[in-house]
Amino acid sequence: MIFRTLTCAAALLALAATPVIARPKPAAPAANAPVTPMTPDIAPAYDKVRPDADFVRRVVMVPMRDGTKLYTVIVFKKGTKDGPILLSRTPYDAKSTMARTASQTIKEVLPAMYNEFVDDGYVIVTQDIRGIHNSEGTFIMNRPLAGPLNDTKIDESTDAYDTIDWLSKNIPESNGKVGIVGSSYLGFTSLMAEINPHPALKAAVPQSPMVDGWMGDDWFHNGAFRVSSFDYALEQSTGKAEAGAAIPGGAGDDYNRYLDAGSVGDYARKWGIDQVPFVRKLMENPAYTTFWSGQAVDKWMAEQPLKVPTMLVVGQWDQEDSYGAPAVYKAIEPKDTNNDMVSLVIGPWRHSGVNHYGYDLGALTFTGDTAQEFRVKYMKPFFDHYLKGAPDPKTPPVLTYATGVNHWDESPKWPMGTLTPLYIGDNATANFDKPAAAAHDDYISDPSKPVPFIPRPINMADPTQWKPWLVHDQRFVSDRPDVLSYTSAPLEKAVHVMGAPEVDLFAATSGTDSDWVVKIIDVYPNESPEDATQGSKPSMAGFELPMGIEIFRGRYVHGFDKPQALTPGKVEEYKFALPNIDHVFLPGHRMMIQVQSSLFPLYDRNPQTFVENIFNAKASDYKAATESVYRGADTASAVWLPIVKE
Structure with missing residues (x-):
């Protein structure tokens, strides 16, 4: 056996020593050479933009100050001259974003949000941020600003500066003025462009920006x-x-x-x-x-001088980034001494809904395409003024869509309402009058049977479930024994809420940790007028429409940076905000407050036993607990509604 092995090895060595005669590669056929059965069938490329296209498309690698080059797509309608530049910086593949459909018509190639702009001579630019898709460099999620958490001199603000510098000098069809726009991660990069901004950056519209991934955006x-x-x-x-x-x-x-x-x-x-x-x-x-906290963009923005006119946009039912835009508005609005540099927009949309079709959301139907209406009437005139020299459109400081009555409200500030408590009361009621007697209601929260955030089966990757979940009828959980529901009497007159409702919850647990979920809900009358259904939409009779849902992890009641075990049976006061809304609760409707201790699997389960890091909780840590919600006297739980006196 050893001999045979050695013999085989020797043969292999001899074979390896034999010279290999390289075969010549076949010559590439001439462009117009006749084809044969052996003509290679792989073409080097195919240009989908044909000579009869109504647009021009260019791809360039824009150099950054450290030598890194970023993949950038430039598209504009043929015949464009002195066109303003509308820039977006994305982690979601500029190549595919700027080629939505294989077409020779620019409105079919680009996302719908650009329709109004390309007809008016705008140059549309989308760029892959560094390190992702076709750009060079290293990708870091929400790359921190250069400073304590980033010891380089490179961040998304410097990349935006270098990009704008190149664009303003190298697109002969443009007028050199740049606006930046984008939603979600693109909202984050839009805000970053405003930190030490390039002089050519004249306006910004950050939409649903990722601002603080711990407090209320994304993570x-x-x-x-x-x-x-x-x-x-x-x-x-x-x-x-x-x-x-x-x-x-x-x-x-x-x-x-x-x-x-x-x-x-x-x-x-x-x-x-x-x-x-x-x-x-x-x-x-x-x-x-x-x-x-060192990555919170609103804190960075608060430290910067206000140089770029900014329109902050968010959806009232934004299921991903409801926190960011209002937080930045709060941080920078005090610097707007003339009330004309910063505006806040809240539309009746889901996440990024401003850039799509705004006719409806879930079971709700609005009066027309609210997203297009906003883009045409407000967003484009805003850009036109700063990028084209068009007359001042007098952009309202605050623009919100009043759901319930379906119209736009223009306001001088935000919030507009005066905080007024809606108390939880006895017999599962909700009242504007504070209960005199102290009492509490109990339920068992069992981590083995968490409350689902939407009806099962749940597929969070399914956009038909994910995008409208914040407007889902809450009747699917109202009768669960681990959900407390407090409902008002039918309203005798309309209640108009403009701002972020604030939770003031007095509660205790038999465990050493707990989550608290609070909802404010518009309960429709239990009747069905003729126009209550449209096509496949459900009847709104008895519908429980959530106007705000938020969660608070109990261990942080004494400081978000100082998690502590809760003392079993000790009443703690939990204060946190619900998302910002402009909504009219109509006469005949009821107002409901719901309280529960899980919202699964949107949020991870709290084991209800304090552990240093919940990511490492063991099976034995997950224990049922008795949760007590207090009402009346000095422990009067309430949701404070910012009510506008009509």
Whole structure:
């Protein structure tokens, strides 16, 4: 056996020593050469923009100050001259974004949000941020501003500056003036462009911007973790986001998928994503330490002089980034001494709905396309003024859409309403009068049976479930024994709310940690007029429309950076805000407050036993607890509504 092995090895060595005669590569056929059966069938490329297209498309690699080049797509209608530049900086693939449909018509190629702009000579530019898709460099999620958390001299503000500098000098069809726009992550990059802005940046419209990923955007809300952040982290940080990385959980109910895994950390470890860098950042930083507070964009903006006219936009039912735009408005509005540089817009939309069709949301139907109406009547005139020298459109300081009555409100400030408490009372009632006697209502919160955030089966990747979930009829949980519902009498007159409702909840738990979920709900009359249904939409009779839903992780009641075990049975006061709204509760409707202790699997389960890091909770830590919600006297729980006196 040894001899045979040596003989084979010798033969292989001899073969390796034999010279290899390289075969000549076949010459590429001439462009117009006749084809044969052996003509190679792979063409080097195909240009989808044909000579008869009504637009021009250019792709350039724009150099940054450190030599990194960023993939940038420039599109404009043929014949454009002196066109303003409308820039977006994205992690979501500029190539595909700027080629929505294979067409020779610019309005079919670009997203619908640009329709009104391309007809008016705007140059549309979209760029891959560094390190992702077709740009060079290293990708860092929400790259921190150069400073304590970023020891380089490169961030999204410097990249925006360098990009705007190049664009303003190298597009002969433009007038050199730049506006920046974008939603979600693109809202974040839009805000970053305003920090030490290039002189050519004349206006900005950050939409649903990612501002503080711990307080209320994307990753956490008041300390409770949003589990779908794992999917996003894996997809965006694997293979320059080109590989289509996804957790291979298969089809089925997300409720069971996450419940069966154990803790959310167990889920990450099960699927082998616990070593993905951004997943590690999430798991290793569960509290609001400087890791998160040092990345809060509203804090950065508060420290900057106000140089760029800014229109901040958010959807009233934004299911991803409801926190950011109002937080930035609060941070920078005091610098707007003439009340003409900063405006806040709240529309009747889901996340990024401003850039799509705004006829409806879930079961709700509005009077026309509210998104297009806003873009045409307000957003484009705003850009036209600063980028084209058009007359001042007198942009209102605050523009909000009054749901319930379906019209736009223009206001001088935000919030407009005066905080007025709606108290929870006895016999499951809600009242504007404070109960005199102290009492409490109890329920059992069992982590093995968490309250679902939408009806099961749940698929958070399904846009038909995810996008409208914040307007889903809450009757599917109103009768659960672990959900408390307090309902007012039918309203005798309209109640107009303009601002962020504020929760003031007095509660105790038999455990050592707890989550508290509070909702404010518009309960429709239990009757069905003829126009209550339209096509496939459900009847609104008895509909329980949520006007605000938010969660608070109990361990942070004494400081977001100082998680502490709760004392069993001790009453604590939990204060937190619901999303900003402009809504009219109509006569005959009722107002409802709901309280519960889970919202699953949107948020991870609280084990209700204090552990240092919930990502590492063990199965034995998950225990049922008795939750007590207090009402009346010195422990009068309420939702304070910013009510406008009509």
